[in-house]
Amino acid sequence: MKIVTRLNLLSLASVLAMTLAVVVAAVLFFQGAQQQAYERLMRLEWQHTALAIQQRLNRSGVVAASEEVQSQLLALRAKDGFASASIVVVERNDNRVVFDPEHRVGERTDEAVVNDMMRLQKGTLQYASKGLRRMVVFDTLEPIHWLVGVSVLRSEVDAS
Numbered sequence: 001m002k003i004v005t006r007l008n009l010l011s012l013a014s015v016l017a018m019t020l021a022v023v024v025a026a027v028l029f030f031q032g033a034q035q036q037a038y039e040r041l042m043r044l045e046w047q048h049t050a051l052a053i054q055q056r057l058n059r060s061g062v063v064a065a066s067e068e069v070q071s072q073l074l075a076l077r078a079k080d081g082f083a084s085a086s087i088v089v090v091e092r093n094d095n096r097v098v099f100d101p102e103h104r105v106g107e108r109t110d111e112a113v114v115n116d117m118m119r120l121q122k123g124t125l126q127y128a129s130k131g132l133r134r135m136v137v138f139d140t141l142e143p144i145h146w147l148v149g150v151s152v153l154r155s156e157v158d159a160s
Contacts (some may be wrong), residue, residue, distance in 0.1 A: 038081070039124055040158050042137040045076060046150045049087060050141050057144065061096070069099040076150070084153040086134075090114055092121075092145040117147055126154065 001037045031105055049072045076085045087100040090109060095118065097103045113127040113136065114160035135157055137151035 012159075015030060017156050020064070027076075035157060039135075041081070041143070042124075042152070043149055045079075046087075046139060046148065048072075049150060050139065050148050053146075053148065054091070054141060054144075066099050067106060073101075081156060082152060084134075084156050086151045088114070088136075088147075088149045088151070089141075092118060092140060092147050098146055106159045114147075117149055121147070 026067050031098035033155035049069075049101045052072055053068050056068035066089075069089055073085065074086045076082045076087070086101060088100045090096065090100070091098060093118050095108050095110065095114065097105055097109055099105065100109070102108055113125060113129070114126055116127075117123075117136070117138045121136075124135065124137050126133065126135050128134070135154055136149045138147060140146065141148050
């Protein structure tokens with residue numbers, strides 16, 4: 001093979017390798033940007049939910065606030081990208097459930113994800129529940145010291 005042909009092949013291979021590297025970097029960048037955008041959307045949904053809960057609590061008490069969480073959950077699940085949504089509300093001072101579809105009201109919870117949320121008090125976590133990966137955005141509702149978390153399946157985040 002002539003030297004010119006070899007150089008042309010080497011040059012072509014280099015261009016293909018650089019193109020592949022750029023494509024991989026772009027995909028990784030856009031996946032990260034997409035996750036950040038979804039987290040911001042979840043944070044906005046958290047704020048809307050927390051405000052509705054607090055308003056109902058101030059007007060009508062704890063039982064009505066718990067009912068408001070249920071209605072907020074149904075409304076959230078009706079939105080695009082939130083079909084798998086779940087909301088958990090736990091008292092920060094003793095880990096008692098105020099609302100959780102999987103636990104009874106007043107029951108103490110010792111789940112690892114709840115303990116992590118209690119420790120951090122605000123943020124975003126990824127965890128596994130029943131073999132499914134989930135992402136939760138959470139914060140403390142003051143002055144009542146309720147930890148409120150809004151979570152969705154990771155597959156739903158990745159699909160958006």
